[in-house]
Amino acid sequence: MSQSNGREAGRAPGRERHRGAVTLRRQAIPTSTADQRLLDSRGRDDWKTRDAWRALRILSEFVEGFDTLADLPPAVSVFGSARSGPDSVECRMAQELGAALARAGYAVITGGGPGVMEAANRGASEAGGLSVGLGIELPFEQGINDWVDLAIDFRYFFARKTMFVKYAQAFVVLPGGFGTMDELFEALTLVQTGKVTRFPVVLMGTEYWRGLMDWLRDTMAAGGKIGPVDLDLICLTDDVNAAVRHIVEAEAALSAEQEAVRDEAVARTAADQRSAAAQHAVADQRKAGRTDPDEAGEG
Secondary structure, rough: HHHHHHHHHHOOOEEEEEEEEEEHHHHHHOOOHHHHHHHHOOOOOOOOHHHHHHHHHHHHHHHHHHHHOOOOOOOOEEOOOOOOOOOHHHHHHHHHHHHHHOOOEEEEEEOOOHHHHHHHHHHHHHHOOOOEEEEEEEOOOOOOOOOOOOOEEEEOHHHHHHHHHHHOOEEEEOOOOOHHHHHHHHHHHHHOOOOOOOOEEEEEEEEHHHHHHHHHHHHHHOOOOHHHHHHHHHEEOOOHHHHHHHHHHHHHHHHEEEEHHHHHHHHHHHHHHHHHHHHHHHHHHHHHOOOHHHHHHHH
């Protein structure tokens, strides 16, 4: 058998996984992910040595993410199913959304995969915007879609999720599964608890989300598990322009609030300085009065 035939028979290219400078193919690709190994409570015998090294690896993921994304323009994170077909309603909506966000001056951040994520990246890229993909190591390798301009592959979900929030001005959530729901409720929790402020969360696909919204209102809020005002944290729409307008208006409102806070701080500082100057002047007058030679002679 020739060398080429041997390669064709048993060494076909197949899957590929990248870890920084390291490329893994075929049998070299591990059967478990870094997240699985970190969270596996059964393998505790070597935790004193391996977990210490894992901590450094986790730190490196945060450093890589912060360093790579620090210069991003204002951005919006878009979530949705990797399983949606290109002709699905949500993918068409995601592509239109990506383009509208790009025209409004926002970069688009997705998980970098197929389906809704690819559609949003494509819309942003075709409209001339910056298209970002934050991939994740999974047992079933998906890879970064071709419409991503700037990509980072993460080992750990929690490092990746930090980047979705830290470098975005808003979340837009289209129909999706467990991962999409995870991102949605994490965002809502962060806003509700004040960890992030003025962070718009937009649900697109009213028919898909109607059952969830009904349950949040009629079961969760009605039972006092959340407040009625918490439902106002969500903007539900099918209109791409309405979604983008909601994000732009929230950003403008936050900018106005921040400007008002700065103006108030400046005014307070100026008032404090005037008060301090007045107190110094009074103190100087009193000191001058005590040392006046005429007054001293009369005494």
